[in-house]
Amino acid sequence: MEWIETTGVSLDEAKERALDRLGVAEDDLEVEVLAEPSRTMFGLKKSEARLRARVRPTSPRAKVDRRDRNRRSDRNGNQNRGGSSGRKGQENRRGGRSGETSDGDSSQSSRAGGNRRRRGSGEDRETERGRSEAEKDQKIKDSETGRNRGRQKVARDSSVKPANENDRGGDRERAEVEAMDLQTQAQITEDFVQGLLEKMGLDARVASTIDEDRLTVEAQGLNLGLAIGHRGETVRAITELSRTLVQRSSDGQAEGSLIVDIGGYRERRRSFLADFARSQAEEVLTDGRSRALEPMGAADRKVVHDTIGEIDGLMTVSEGSDADRRVVIMVESSG
Numbered sequence: 001m002e003w004i005e006t007t008g009v010s011l012d013e014a015k016e017r018a019l020d021r022l023g024v025a026e027d028d029l030e031v032e033v034l035a036e037p038s039r040t041m042f043g044l045k046k047s048e049a050r051l052r053a054r055v056r057p058t059s060p061r062a063k064v065d066r067r068d069r070n071r072r073s074d075r076n077g078n079q080n081r082g083g084s085s086g087r088k089g090q091e092n093r094r095g096g097r098s099g100e101t102s103d104g105d106s107s108q109s110s111r112a113g114g115n116r117r118r119r120g121s122g123e124d125r126e127t128e129r130g131r132s133e134a135e136k137d138q139k140i141k142d143s144e145t146g147r148n149r150g151r152q153k154v155a156r157d158s159s160v161k162p163a164n165e166n167d168r169g170g171d172r173e174r175a176e177v178e179a180m181d182l183q184t185q186a187q188i189t190e191d192f193v194q195g196l197l198e199k200m201g202l203d204a205r206v207a208s209t210i211d212e213d214r215l216t217v218e219a220q221g222l223n224l225g226l227a228i229g230h231r232g233e234t235v236r237a238i239t240e241l242s243r244t245l246v247q248r249s250s251d252g253q254a255e256g257s258l259i260v261d262i263g264g265y266r267e268r269r270r271s272f273l274a275d276f277a278r279s280q281a282e283e284v285l286t287d288g289r290s291r292a293l294e295p296m297g298a299a300d301r302k303v304v305h306d307t308i309g310e311i312d313g314l315m316t317v318s319e320g321s322d323a324d325r326r327v328v329i330m331v332e333s334s335g
Contacts, residue, residue: 005050022054027056035051185246190207190208193242193260202221202223205219205221214257218262218264224262224263232269278311281308284314295320296327304327315329316328317330
């Protein structure tokens with residue numbers, strides 16, 4: 001049962017208030033006085049009485065039992081505290097030893113790691129030093145190899161250069177000594193023209209004449225117009241092919257000049273151009289006006305120049321370029 005506190009002017013009044021609040025008889029009330037009323041020296045009331053009360057327990061417990069229980073509780077508490085303290089102490093001691101071991105191991109590991117790092121750094125430095133030395137050696141070898149190659153190249157060049165000079169000298173000697181003569185050129189050209197005409201289905205006889213340094217290879221036969229062409233275009237082409245063949249056969253060392261004629265076309269063309277040039281020359285002499293002829297090839301222009309050159313008071317010049325190049329006949333200037 002819980003305790004209650006009451007106050008009053010006197011203890012009896014406080015007790016009566018406790019009986020009223022608990023609703024029990026005076027025999028069932030258990031009271032403890034907390035403070036008695038007090039008065040001043042002049043008889044005035046200073047404080048009230050105060051007590052606490054409760055319903056008396058029906059079977060009150062003996063004080064001895066409570067003390068024994070308290071002792072047992074104290075012993076159990078001490079044992080628990082002691083056991084806990086013991087265990088904690090043991091754990092602390094174990095922890096201390098394990099901490100020492102851990103610290104020792106960690107320190108040993110640190111020292112081992114430091115040793116390994118120091119050894120590793122030393123090995124790395126030695127390795128790098130070895131690599132640097134190897135690279136230097138390789139660079140030296142490469143430079144020496146490059147110099148050797150340069151010397152070999154210079155030696156080769158120096159050894160080749162005199163040979164080239166000797167070759168050029170030999171070429172000049174061969175050019176002077178081994179130039180293809182006109183007879184050899186005539187044989188090569190005759191064979192070429194004869195075979196070409198046969199391929200074209202034409203029947204002709206090919207022969208050559210040599211006048212000083214001029215070689216003329218001429219084919220004679222019937223119906224050779226196909227080999228002549230319009231205004232002698234085909235015969236001029238055959239002439240150029242023959243010249244190319246001779247130059248290749250002689251390595252560019254062929255003496256004299258070469259002309260190919262088919263069915264006497266060139267001679268007829270020469271005669272025609274000479275007569276035409278003389279007629280144009282007479283007109284220029286008559287009226288004094290220049291005459292420009294039709295475009296011609298180099299061979300035809302030469303015929304005109306040679307013909308007009310034999311006439312006094314006239315001169316010729318060539319104008320234009322390529323296929324449009326032509327001869328102009330004019331009065332020779334007095335200056």
